[in-house]
Amino acid sequence: MGVGIEVANLNAWYGANHALQEINLNIPANHATALIGPSGCGKSTFVRCLNRMHETDPIAHVTGTVLIGDLDIYKDANPVEIRRRVGMVFQRPNPFPTMSIYDNVAAGLKLNGYGNRHMLDEIVERALKNSALWDEVKDDLKKKSGASLSGGQQQRLCIARALAVDPEVLLMDEPASALDPVSTAKIEDLIFQLKAQYTIVIVTHNMQQAARVAEKTGFFLNGRMVEFDLTHKIFTNPSDKRTEDYITGRFG
Amino acid sequence: MLSTVLVVAPLVAIFVYLVYKGASSLNLDFFTQIPKPVGEAGGGMANAIVGSAILLAVGSLIGVPIGISGGIFLAEFGRGTKLANAVRFTADVLNGVPSIVMGIAVYSLIVVPQGHFSAFSGGVVLGIMMIPTVCRTTEEMLLMVPNSVREAALALGVPNWRSVLAITVKTASPGIITGCMLAFARVAGETAPLIFTAFGNVGRSTKLSEPIAALPLQIYVYAISPYDEWHRLAWAGALVLIMLIVLAVSLVRYVTSRGVMKGAS
Numbered sequence: 421m422g423v424g425i426e427v428a429n430l431n432a433w434y435g436a437n438h439a440l441q442e443i444n445l446n447i448p449a450n451h452a453t454a455l456i457g458p459s460g461c462g463k464s465t466f467v468r469c470l471n472r473m474h475e476t477d478p479i480a481h482v483t484g485t486v487l488i489g490d491l492d493i494y495k496d497a498n499p500v501e502i503r504r505r506v507g508m509v510f511q512r513p514n515p516f517p518t519m520s521i522y523d524n525v526a527a528g529l530k531l532n533g534y535g536n537r538h539m540l541d542e543i544v545e546r547a548l549k550n551s552a553l554w555d556e557v558k559d560d561l562k563k564k565s566g567a568s569l570s571g572g573q574q575q576r577l578c579i580a581r582a583l584a585v586d587p588e589v590l591l592m593d594e595p596a597s598a599l600d601p602v603s604t605a606k607i608e609d610l611i612f613q614l615k616a617q618y619t620i621v622i623v624t625h626n627m628q629q630a631a632r633v634a635e636k637t638g639f640f641l642n643g644r645m646v647e648f649d650l651t652h653k654i655f656t657n658p659s660d661k662r663t664e665d666y667i668t669g670r671f672g
Numbered sequence: 673m674l675s676t677v678l679v680v681a682p683l684v685a686i687f688v689y690l691v692y693k694g695a696s697s698l699n700l701d702f703f704t705q706i707p708k709p710v711g712e713a714g715g716g717m718a719n720a721i722v723g724s725a726i727l728l729a730v731g732s733l734i735g736v737p738i739g740i741s742g743g744i745f746l747a748e749f750g751r752g753t754k755l756a757n758a759v760r761f762t763a764d765v766l767n768g769v770p771s772i773v774m775g776i777a778v779y780s781l782i783v784v785p786q787g788h789f790s791a792f793s794g795g796v797v798l799g800i801m802m803i804p805t806v807c808r809t810t811e812e813m814l815l816m817v818p819n820s821v822r823e824a825a826l827a828l829g830v831p832n833w834r835s836v837l838a839i840t841v842k843t844a845s846p847g848i849i850t851g852c853m854l855a856f857a858r859v860a861g862e863t864a865p866l867i868f869t870a871f872g873n874v875g876r877s878t879k880l881s882e883p884i885a886a887l888p889l890q891i892y893v894y895a896i897s898p899y900d901e902w903h904r905l906a907w908a909g910a911l912v913l914i915m916l917i918v919l920a921v922s923l924v925r926y927v928t929s930r931g932v933m934k935g936a937s
Contacts, residue, residue, distance in 0.1 A: 478752070
């Protein structure tokens, strides 16, 4: 099951660049939450703070509090542990190029020392079914490499890989921006199904996409969160003039 | 087309000339007999072939692990640190040190304290000579692995060291293996550093603590001798040396290419 996320006074830097300033928001469990905003507004940085990927860049640092469920991730947990509870799907599909489809999905478990072959088979099958890829790949799970799939399939493979470690939260950083419309529609359908089991945070450039998949939407601008509300309110009756300007296409 | 010819021509020319000069002296005896005294016909280089194999095995056991660990450090853990810059600089300098100087260094560090020439010291010098090539190619190959692959592993909750070994190094392994082969092929023909270390041996010694024969040494000794018979054997030795290098490289390529799937880049 998914858990809620509470963010308080979050600040993030890249070197001297203050990329995120005083972010406060509560992300509800088992819902999809969209983050929109122009390029460079900090939305990707924000999701990378939710699984402590931000700090993998040596010049980056973070202050503030992030609660995933009741776990204070910047206080009493190590980053490796957190990333098992908070899965991530990236903008460009990034399957492990030397691994088969099966090994890609099993990678997170295998590399954490999980060796029960029978259970692995089951988990891989379930993850691929949950990411709607099973029917397309079930016959050559161990024959084909992950890199031999199409872009859309690769992205669903990456989703399956993230699901296989059984996270509580799934972060998606523009997961469909490198894909064609058909693949994009498949990913969106998937988000609909997945939020029954996971809390989903999706960064997107595409406002229609946010409107289609998310119950709540946050609008980011210049490293600050301008507005966070129900999606239909953001798109029909935003409280802030800047949100309105952005969604009506006056900038961005 | 022209550039292809220019690249391939020297290799083909050397090979054809070696076959022309050396093939006639190649027979079973060459691979089974040890050198005969001057004046006696026949004799072979069995001891030198075995000796070279032993020296290269010892050298690879030293040079490959050290070189690969150094490359991993440079590309993955030490990026941008002073220590990494120092290591990289040292490797580049080491690469430029003439092989005879390496031989003298190992001579004074191992041979003199021990009081005798040995196969071990010869292996050490070859191993040291392999380190810079292996180290720098490993680094280059690891840097070519896209960052998105590293992020994918980290985001799955895989500890960094594990992600480096199981994902990044594995992804770069074809290139790393090529680097090791390059280093291997380069030191396989080294003669100068072995003069002070392995020394050469006309008998069939395979002990690490004793002087040992080596193909390049044997070729050298035979080639500068005044005897026609020895000259012919030197040509044959050179041909065998080249063929052994090609064989070893092909074998490693074949073994490591199995299991790597088609379509993986």
